[in-house]
Amino acid sequence: MERVVITGIxxxxxxxxxxxxxxxxxxxxxxxxxxDLLRKEMGYRSGxxxxxxxxxxxxxxxxxxxxxxxxxxxxxxxxTIEALKxxxxxxxxxxxxxxxIIYGNDSSAQPVIEAIDIIREKKDTMMVGSGSVFQVLxxxxxxxxxxxxxxxxxxxGVSAACASGSHSIGLAYTLxxxxxxxxxxxxxxxxxxxxxxxxxxxxxxxxIRENDPTAASRPFDRDRDGLIPSGGAATVIxxxxxxxxxxxxxxxxxxxxxxxxxxxxxxxxxxxDGPVRSLEMAVRDAGIPTSEIDYINAHATSTPGGDASxxxxxxxxxxxDKTLVSSTKSMTGHECWMAGASEIVYSMLMMQESFVAPNIxxxxxxxxxxxxxxxxxxxxxxxxxxxxxxFGFGGTNSSLIVKKWTK
Amino acid sequence: MEKVxxxxxxxxxxxxxxxxxxxxxxxxxxxxxxxxxxxxxxIDLVVVxxxxxxxxxxxxxxxxxxxxxxxxxxxxxxxxxxxxx
Numbered sequence: 001m002e003r004v005v006i007t008g009i010x011x012x013x014x015x016x017x018x019x020x021x022x023x024x025x026x027x028x029x030x031x032x033x034x035x036d037l038l039r040k041e042m043g044y045r046s047g048x049x050x051x052x053x054x055x056x057x058x059x060x061x062x063x064x065x066x067x068x069x070x071x072x073x074x075x076x077x078x079x080t081i082e083a084l085k086x087x088x089x090x091x092x093x094x095x096x097x098x099x100x101i102i103y104g105n106d107s108s109a110q111p112v113i114e115a116i117d118i119i120r121e122k123k124d125t126m127m128v129g130s131g132s133v134f135q136v137l138x139x140x141x142x143x144x145x146x147x148x149x150x151x152x153x154x155x156x157g158v159s160a161a162c163a164s165g166s167h168s169i170g171l172a173y174t175l176x177x178x179x180x181x182x183x184x185x186x187x188x189x190x191x192x193x194x195x196x197x198x199x200x201x202x203x204x205x206x207x208i209r210e211n212d213p214t215a216a217s218r219p220f221d222r223d224r225d226g227l228i229p230s231g232g233a234a235t236v237i238x239x240x241x242x243x244x245x246x247x248x249x250x251x252x253x254x255x256x257x258x259x260x261x262x263x264x265x266x267x268x269x270x271x272x273d274g275p276v277r278s279l280e281m282a283v284r285d286a287g288i289p290t291s292e293i294d295y296i297n298a299h300a301t302s303t304p305g306g307d308a309s310x311x312x313x314x315x316x317x318x319x320x321d322k323t324l325v326s327s328t329k330s331m332t333g334h335e336c337w338m339a340g341a342s343e344i345v346y347s348m349l350m351m352q353e354s355f356v357a358p359n360i361x362x363x364x365x366x367x368x369x370x371x372x373x374x375x376x377x378x379x380x381x382x383x384x385x386x387x388x389x390x391f392g393f394g395g396t397n398s399s400l401i402v403k404k405w406t407k
Numbered sequence: 408m409e410k411v412x413x414x415x416x417x418x419x420x421x422x423x424x425x426x427x428x429x430x431x432x433x434x435x436x437x438x439x440x441x442x443x444x445x446x447x448x449x450i451d452l453v454v455v456x457x458x459x460x461x462x463x464x465x466x467x468x469x470x471x472x473x474x475x476x477x478x479x480x481x482x483x484x485x486x487x488x489x490x491x492x
Contacts, residue, residue, distance in 0.1 A: 130447035
């Protein structure tokens with residue numbers, strides 16, 4: 001079995017457009033949530049959202065590439081440029097080697113809606129233009145990035161709702177471990193446009209604390225009332241230890257465990273058993289005692305049911321260790337398809353800079369979160385091993401364990 | 408619309424949307440080669456003509472269009488047809 005290491009990370013999120021800005025936000029516990037009044041005009045129950053600027057790619061990417069890229073693809077491109085730079089991988093290397101891509105994405109609402117509007121109005125499918133079909137597919141991110149970067153290895157997307165980004169890393173880790181790939185660009189991307197979240201809003205799952213946007217996302221807090229949709233993209237480049245060493249790359253961490261499970265139950269209601277099995281599988285895969293895990297980046301989205309179930313699951317597996325836990329979604333909101341990858345990036349920054357980012361807005365525990373050791377403020381702490389949880393609709397669960405690289 | 412206005416409009420969207428350098432737009436130059444058009448680009452050309460001039464191009468019409476001049480003439484004729492059908 002090959003050892004699998006992380007050599008590149010990149011991020012474009014509502015708390016920063018690059019690693020340095022994001023690191024500062026994590027240290028300071030800065031929220032990226034706003035109230036978007038346009039959503040209210042459109043009939044959203046909640047107008048709260050993470051807010052991002054669209055990258056300006058004219059002059060950066062040629063017209064053909066830009067026409068194919070939906071919003072989340074633009075974010076993914078920027079995050080991937082940063083990750084490749086951190087990894088020290090240039091286009092010449094990508095041209096010579098079989099580098100692959102497995103990227104998480106589970107919707108592309110805006111181009112679908114815009115295309116249907118045009119077809120309805122014009123009664124002529126050609127009027128949607130050449131880019132539409134490449135923008136609407138869930139595989140839009142991997143197909144675009146594999147074309148832009150001329151990738152020659154594995155090439156597919158992961159659609160697993162809010163666990164997409166995490167599974168993308170887990171799957172690539174599995175392929176590399178078995179010697180089937182040397183280097184894979186992983187990640188997750190999430191659109192934030194006004195069309196993308198209406199049907200999620202319909203479930204009444206979003207916080208309506210609209211008078212205080214930055215206090216609305218409060219995972220594990222007794223008074224949480226729902227999640228806040230958000231987005232962007234995060235890229236994580238993983239490769240075999242041999243590949244990283246052969247090209248003299250700086251190794252940032254080692255992926256040592258991947259666990260996954262399906263709840264086998266309700267499509268949207270969380271369970272305790274499913275996450276417990278995912279956590280236990282990841283710990284077994286890592287082959288370390290739970291006491292060696294210094295920090296858990298929780299999935300906790302700020303919904304009453306989801307956070308309670310995860311708290312019970314973490315307590316079941318880590319109860320005796322009282323491992324430090326925080327949910328960075330308290331600052332970012334729920335980055336959905338991107339979250340599993342972005343939370344690896346956030347946790348990697350914490351590991352590199354020896355701190356635990358705060359679970360902001362955690363003021364009062366409920367009976368479940370009271371069992372956990374939640375970081376309600378920034379804590380300076382050396383992190384040798386962290387675990388990141390991601391759960392999604394349909395009961396899909398993913399847990400990843402990453403260890404600090406020591407020579 | 409006068410022919411000169413049509414040419415100006417076409418050159419405008421070729422520069423803006425198809426990102427061709429203005430100095431490369433020469434009436435005798437080959438349209439496909441200058442713009443480096445592939446099969447997908449022709450679809451976008453159909454869309455941009457429709458939105459600028461209000462008529463639909465049949466993709467097969469492009470077969471007879473070789474140079475920028477041919478393109479100007481074609482659009483000019485179609486616009487004239489629209490005014491005097």
